[in-house]
Amino acid sequence: MKGRVLVAGFATRHVVCSAVRAGYEVYAIDHFCDQDxxxxxxAHSSFEELADLPELIAGICADHSIDWFVGTSGAEMLTVPVRRAGTTPKISARFLDKExxxxxxxENGIPAPCRACGTYPAMLKPRHGAGGWRNRLVxxxxxxxxxxxxxxxxxxILQEVIDGVxxxxxxxxxxHRAVxxxxNDQILRGGDGNRAFGFSxxxxxxxxxxxxxxxAIAEQAVALSGCVGSVGVDFMVGEDGVRAIEINPRFQGTLDTVEAATGLNLFDLHIEACTGILPERRPAAQRACARAILFADRDLTVERDLMAYADCCADIPWPGxxxxxxxxxxxxYGRGADxxxxxxxxDRNITRLRQYIS
Incomplete structure (x- = not known):
């Protein structure tokens, strides 16, 4: 065992599983506490409101010798009684605010969408929030x-609309440095309303x-940001070039496909970065991996135990x-040589699973 880690936040499964694969003993505080x-x-604890996190974190830290704390969505700015692995709360606060x-x-000359000042169409976003929730084309x-x-x-905040992918x-x-x-190509939900630009x-x-x-742009931006560990930069890529959209000062939802494609363990790299060690070079992908989140097309109750299909899925809800x-x-998930x-x-795995959830 390399040490004990506490991972806390709204959704932690991807980080917890990476840390376990890396050889750590992991304690989790998560809103969902899915089967996997x-x-x-x-050990794991669930919570309903983010305001409950500080007390739960303090309790686990008091009962166990925790070597590292990792905060995911909702826990990036918490003050904790143990060593933090990742970006500081002060720097996180800056990059959790889209303004x-x-x-x-x-300030740094990084290509990004311009502010939209009375010109339409425009992209309207809440200054705070993750996953594209409530973004809307106006x-x-x-x-x-x-x-x-x-x-x-x-x-x-209002920004110009960037056509692209x-x-x-x-x-x-x-x-100080970034590699x-x-x-990754990102898949968005599409459709209308508050979920259209949500990560899927x-x-x-x-x-x-x-x-x-x-x-090149991401390495420049992240190096200047002061962020530490696993950091993501979102882009829109159009015919006239690329535009940086956001910096995510925490583990991203792409962790699973990145690990599967590169063969690397991002939690190991994250901890090493917190001690000043970075990869010597950009890794080459060894294969391809695709992930799609399936959403309920109506109110439903999960009756089948989907753990039987854990070879091709994750974030597995409990029966009932x-x-x-x-x-x-x-x-x-889908994996392949390309x-x-x-x-x-x-696509085959989605067809395989839909019969049990729709």
Whole structure:
């Protein structure tokens, strides 16, 4: 055993499982506590409100000798009584605010969408929040007003619309330097409403011609950011080049496909970066991996034990779990020698699982 790790946040399964594979004893505090998380962690606790996290964290740290704390979504800015592995709360706060991210890109000459000042269409985003939740394409001042009425007292930012495809770069950083580990195509939910731009999967590696340019920009941005450990940069890639959208100062949802494609363990790299050790070079992908999150098309109850299909899925709900329409049910994977093979296997596995959840 390399040590004891406490991972806390709204969704932690991807980090918990990576840490276990790396040889750590892992304690988890998670909103969902899906089956595969509970099977991997030495001990786990669930919570309903993020305000409950500090007390739960303090309790585990008092009862166990914890070597590292890792915060995922919702726990990035918490003060904890043990050594933190990752970006400091102060720096995290800057990059969890899209207004401050915009200022950072502008100050450092990093290509990014311009602010939209009375011009439409525009992309309206809440300043705080993850996964593209509540992002909306607006076509008029009336659309902006409607969004503000729906989400009163939620600060927002307006940016120009960048036509293109969404992508991301996964980096490892020590606070001063950064190395790109993988470029990923991102899958968005689509449709209308508050979920249209929500993250719903990834494909690693990206085969986009701009992949090299994205890696160079991501390494520059992350090195300047002061972020530590696993850090992601989101992009939109269009005909006129690439635009950086956000910096994510924590483990990203692409962790699973990055690890499967590169053969690396991101948790190991994360801890090494926290001690000042970075990869000597960018790794080459060994294969391709695709992930898609399946969402409930109606209110449903999971009756089948999907752990029987853990070879091709993750974030596995317990039998009897009730899931509201539009909420995530399970993540499904496909792997192969190249992108086409991985996506083909993903499609087969989705067909295999849908019969049990729809």
């Amino acid at each position: 998380l509970c099977a991997a962690a030495t 401050h991210i915009q200022e950072f890109f502008e 076509h008029s001042a009336a659309d902006v007003t409607a969004w503000e009425e729906e989400w009163p007292e939620v600060p927002s 969404p992508a991301s770069v996964s980096c490892i950083a020590d606070g 790109a580990i993988a470029v 999967g990834s494909i690693t590696p990206s085969d986009h011609p701009a992949a090299e340019a994205m890696m 779990t009730s899931i509201e329409e539009g909420s995530a049910v399970v993540s499904v 992108r086409a093979a991985a996506c083909s296997e993903l």
